[in-house]
Amino acid sequence: MKIEVDEDLCIGSANCVHLAKGVFELDDDEIARVADPGAASPEDIRLAARSCPTAAITVEEDDDDA
């Protein structure tokens, strides 16, 4: 699964940080970045992407994603 955060859209609301625990973190400017793409399930990463208030997260599925 390929995960991208659009820095122009992110407002640092941090919903992704708890929804896919370990995958995202906020940097010093309060912008989300991918810390460890393998830390949560693909399902949780999809939850984080669709729950992003600014639609800043996109995920691209690989063939082997659950």
Added chain:
Amino acid sequence: MGAPERIVVVGGGVAAERCVHGLRERGFEGAVVMVTREDELPYDRTLVSKDLLKDQPPVAEAILQPAEAYADREIEVRAGTTATSLDVAARRLSLSNGEVLGYDRLVICSGGEPVVPRALACSGIHVLREMRDAELLRATLDGCARMAIVGGGFIGGEVASAAAARGIEVTMIEALEQPLARVVGPEAGARVAELHRRNGVRVLTDALAGAIRRDGAAFEIALADGRSVRADAVLVGAGMRPATDWLEGSPIRVDGGIVTDAACCTEVAGVLAAGDCARWWNPRYGELMRVEHWDTARRHGSAVAAAALGDETPFAPLPFFWSDQHGIKLQWVGYAPAWDEIEIEDADPEPGFVARYRREGRLVAVFAAGQPRAIGAARRELQSTPMEVSQP
């Protein structure tokens, strides 16, 4: 005021969560106690009307920080406990478990509670604010064929989406001329109504629910115009009010929310407030505001932590909210209690649109469906607008 030794935070929403952790992130080493009415640790309340209504709800994911994060930071949590009264002279807070907590700073983030108009009170109807409410509603949605939703606001709209996605026949009963009309105006509200209708929701507008009657397992909602709606389940989404009843008799000023200055401080020494319960002076607009949005509450929680430690930076957020309805992200940025011009533009993909609100020729807010880039651009434009005035 000297340096605080013990800070008590009343509340268990995101404002309280950001506050207690914010105190530690800012190096505060004294005692921190969080008193929360709910049994769960602070969670993502925005999911209550979204994924938490689905089968296999993401309950663990919704919790903002695990119990260890509180333990590691020596944040004491009193869950399932309410604040019952406050003695500001002695700086003592009484709790429902009989405990009395002394404090140097008290931060009130007690949030809000759903309003059910007296005429609509009826056993078995649902409201939605907390995780517990979502559990009850989810159980009702299983096996429900027809649902009535009173109120076309954010809660009503998101529950309508969740119910329609389950194949439930949904009737939305909106008192105004369009859903969300009070916030986005009738023109943009009509677009939201259309979004509901194309997803199978029956939307009744200018429809005032007068009474709800239970008839065996079913409910009958009588409308003021003589029509009636029958359903197996009813959700009332009629807004919320600040949870401040426990402050009655205290000198804390409550006027449509707990009134504070721009630095989150009430007029009572050592008492601050933030989140949905607070009505604070927002220097961006030069007026007292109470905002019920997640993003604002979160920022407010961080700001009140700083304020409790003596940082008087004014809290001046740009209001922003979003709502996911029928797979479309609705977003709003700005503040527009009134406007004199609205321009709505269609945008791809269908049924996308961007609504721009202007006052005296100046952009004051943007509401959009499925257009996150338009909202991002609006945010930058609105943020660069000079602030109004400072507090008198």
